[in-house]
Amino acid sequence: MKILVCISKTPETTAKIAFTDNNTALDPNGVQFILNPYDEWFALVRALELKEELGGTVTVINVGPASNDVIIRKALAIGADEAIRVDAEATGARFVADQVANYAKGNDYDLILTGKETIDYNGSEVGSMIAELLELPFQSFARELTMEGDNVIITREIEGGTEKSKSQLPLVVSAAKGMAEQRIPNMRGIMMAKRKPLNVIPAVESSDGTKLSTYSLPAEKSSVKMIDPENMDELVRLLKEEAKVI
Amino acid sequence: MVLVYAENQDGKIKKSAHEIVTFGYKTAQSMGTECVALVIGNVVDAASLGKYGASKVIQVNSSQLESFDSQAYAQAISEVAGQVGAKLVVLTHNYSGKALLGRLGVKLNAGVVSGVIQLPETEGGNFKVRKVVFSGKAFAEYEINSDIKVISLAGNSLKPEIVAEDVEVSNLELSINDRKVEVIEVNIQAGDVAPLPEAELVVSAGRGMKGPENWNIIEELARELGATTACSRPVSDSGWRPHHEHVGQTGIAIKPNLYIAAGISGAIQHLAGVSSSKCIVVINKDPEAPFFKAADYGVCADLFDVVPKLTESLKKAKA
Numbered sequence: 137m138k139i140l141v142c143i144s145k146t147p148e149t150t151a152k153i154a155f156t157d158n159n160t161a162l163d164p165n166g167v168q169f170i171l172n173p174y175d176e177w178f179a180l181v182r183a184l185e186l187k188e189e190l191g192g193t194v195t196v197i198n199v200g201p202a203s204n205d206v207i208i209r210k211a212l213a214i215g216a217d218e219a220i221r222v223d224a225e226a227t228g229a230r231f232v233a234d235q236v237a238n239y240a241k242g243n244d245y246d247l248i249l250t251g252k253e254t255i256d257y258n259g260s261e262v263g264s265m266i267a268e269l270l271e272l273p274f275q276s277f278a279r280e281l282t283m284e285g286d287n288v289i290i291t292r293e294i295e296g297g298t299e300k301s302k303s304q305l306p307l308v309v310s311a312a313k314g315m316a317e318q319r320i321p322n323m324r325g326i327m328m329a330k331r332k333p334l335n336v337i338p339a340v341e342s343s344d345g346t347k348l349s350t351y352s353l354p355a356e357k358s359s360v361k362m363i364d365p366e367n368m369d370e371l372v373r374l375l376k377e378e379a380k381v382i
Numbered sequence: 383m384v385l386v387y388a389e390n391q392d393g394k395i396k397k398s399a400h401e402i403v404t405f406g407y408k409t410a411q412s413m414g415t416e417c418v419a420l421v422i423g424n425v426v427d428a429a430s431l432g433k434y435g436a437s438k439v440i441q442v443n444s445s446q447l448e449s450f451d452s453q454a455y456a457q458a459i460s461e462v463a464g465q466v467g468a469k470l471v472v473l474t475h476n477y478s479g480k481a482l483l484g485r486l487g488v489k490l491n492a493g494v495v496s497g498v499i500q501l502p503e504t505e506g507g508n509f510k511v512r513k514v515v516f517s518g519k520a521f522a523e524y525e526i527n528s529d530i531k532v533i534s535l536a537g538n539s540l541k542p543e544i545v546a547e548d549v550e551v552s553n554l555e556l557s558i559n560d561r562k563v564e565v566i567e568v569n570i571q572a573g574d575v576a577p578l579p580e581a582e583l584v585v586s587a588g589r590g591m592k593g594p595e596n597w598n599i600i601e602e603l604a605r606e607l608g609a610t611t612a613c614s615r616p617v618s619d620s621g622w623r624p625h626h627e628h629v630g631q632t633g634i635a636i637k638p639n640l641y642i643a644a645g646i647s648g649a650i651q652h653l654a655g656v657s658s659s660k661c662i663v664v665i666n667k668d669p670e671a672p673f674f675k676a677a678d679y680g681v682c683a684d685l686f687d688v689v690p691k692l693t694e695s696l697k698k699a700k701a
Contacts, residue, residue, distance in 0.1 A: 147516070149517075149631060149650070149651055149654075150650050150651070153516045153519040153520050155520075173632070229484065229494065230487065230488075230493075230494065233484065233488075253480075255516075255517050255631060256515065256516055256517075257515055257516075257522075258496075258497065258514070258515060258516075258517060258635070259496045259497070260480040260483070260484075260496060261480075261483055261484040261487070261494055261496055262484065263484065264452060264480070264481055264482065264483060264484030264485045265484035265485070265487060265488050266484075267452070267453070267484075267485065268456065268484065268485040268487075268488035268489060269488055273451070273452075273453050273561075273562040273563050274452045274453065274481060274485070275563065276452070276477065276480060276481040277477055277480075279625075289566075292477075293477060293625075293626065294450075294477050294478075294568070294570075295391075295476055295477060295570075295577040295578075295579070295580075296570050296571060296577040296578070296626055297568065297569045297570035297571045297626060298568075298569050298626075299450075299565060299567070299568045299569070300565070300566045300567045300568075300569070301563050301564060301565045301566055302563070302564045302566055303562060303563045303564075304562055307562075313625070313632055313633075314625065344493060345487075345491075345492060345493025345494070345526060345527060345528030345531075346493040346494065346495055346524050346525065346526050346527070346528075347524065347525045347526075347527060348522055348523070348524055348525075349510065349523045349524065349525050350522070350523050351515070351520055351521065351522050351523075352520065352521045352522075352523075353519075353520050353521075354519075354520070354521070354657065354658075357675070357676060357677075357678070360664070360674050360675070360677045360678065360679065360680040361678065361679050361680070362679075362680045362681070362682060363679055363680065363681050365681050365682070365683030365687065365688050365691075366691075368681075368688065368691040368692045368694070368695035369695045369698065369699070371663070371679060371681065371692060371695070372692070372695045372696055372698075372699045373699075374679060375640065375661070375663070375679075376699070379640070379660070379661040379678060379679075381583070381639040381640040381660060381661045382583065382607065382640060382696075
């Protein structure tokens with residue numbers, strides 16, 4: 137089985153977010169960048185499990201500058217066989233999808249995996265775009281993925297529950313919690329990762345149609361109003377009359 | 383033309399569809415055009431979308447559309463978008479909307495923004511939308527400058543408004559390519575309250591509940607309010623509550639009008655998923671719980687005392 141896993145770089149989950157350049161760019165000062173957790177914990181680890189079970193290869197692909205090599209090496213240390221880095225800033229979902237689709241075309245992957253979303257832009261757009269660009273079916277927010285002969289059995293999240301379905305390969309899947317358990321790279325993996333191939337390829341042209349104009353931070357909450365625990369009537373009154381939410 | 387894809391559940395229009403038709407109608411007005419609603423499958427109350435501002439409802443049917451598949455549904459929506467000459471396509475920012483958005487962006491060669499939270503700015507022919515980024519920690523404004531635009535609207539972002547009457551529903555039979563995904567079974571665990579991303583009122587609880595057997599007080603409070611129940615990550619990780627109730631960074635992000643959190647300390651990853659709520663009530667016996675800093679109202683006491691009292695007070699207020 138030939139699997140391609142799309143990996144992305146994001147600020148660490150507890151990072152404090154601030155902006156620079158007139159609120160048009162993330163201020164990287166003091167922000168630690170990591171492999172997007174959904175890509176790492178769920179998409180990549182499930183791909184490795186499938187490879188261990190059925191044989192094959194796992195390739196990771198990232199769109200970004202050379203400074204992204206740190207997170208790419210981590211994916212290799214966890215167990216991916218090889219990596220591709222498209223040498224360009226990832227300016228938006230369509231740009232990234234165009235790069236991945238362009239690389240995947242002609243490489244005959246059976247399965248292309250992404251995380252359900254990145255934790256920075258939360259768009260959930262790239263997987264669905266790749267599927268359309270390659271004219272493949274797409275299963276999103278998958279919590280379980282198993283092979284039954286040539287069929288892929290997927291349980292995915294839907295509003296208030298789950299849906300189980302049967303698809304055929306090739307297929308694009310976005311992975312959610314439940315797909316796999318996080319793997320910590322061990323020393324051997326880290327040493328081996330240094331010798332695994334990381335191929336840098338140039339970007340293809342792409343037009344996004346959107347432009348970020350400005351970022352802003354949420355207004356500071358006015359300080360909390362503490363309510364006497366013995367007086368829940370007062371809380372109900374405030375919810376009705378002041379907050380007007382019930 | 384603005385085309386809105388109005389979702390249904392078992393043949394009835396979803397509440398989120400009222401929101402996006404209202405959004406589509408108001409946006410269409412600001413752009414000097416009309417809003418057409420699209421429904422897929424037989425929908426008994428499709429005509430009622432006219433009340434929220436749709437000037438026309440198109441009901442699409444095909445044997446390939448009997449259950450959701452992003453490829454088949456995207457084909458149907460893009461064909462209708464082409465037929466009506468849509469310049470803007472609006473979807474709901476939920477599981478199906480997220481699976482469709484990118485596909486439609488590619489099909490229609492359109493700029494795409496997901497999870498829009500308010501009406502766009504359309505002055506001077508511009509089209510600016512706002513969304514939540516960095517998992518609830520910030521907002522971003524995007525300009526979409528492609529000829530056709532595709533966006534999805536985050537749940538509970540604007541109030542549905544009745545502005546007109548029922549309208550005519552026209553039926554359209556489409557020939558959709560054979561789908562490659564076959565649905566085997568659907569398992570809905572949520573009850574008859576609004577599912578989480580749509581819910582206006584949410585009662586949520588965390589590790590402070592000590593165990594799943596104590597959840598009756600949360601359920602009673604939720605029932606009294608007509609609210610949907612939710613939980614924090616440790617709770618769903620321990621299997622105390624079903625996964626679909628998990629809100630926060632790794633669960634689902636919500637923005638209800640009221641979020642009541644009992645026994646949740648308020649880790650940054652949890653706050654990320656709920657900080658857009660209009661009003662937050664925190665019940666926690668630890669005065670140092672970080673959640674109080676993000677709350678509008680706080681009650682510092684044992685939740686096992688406070689939650690039943692709150693339920694009682696709500697009952698009294700209703701009587």
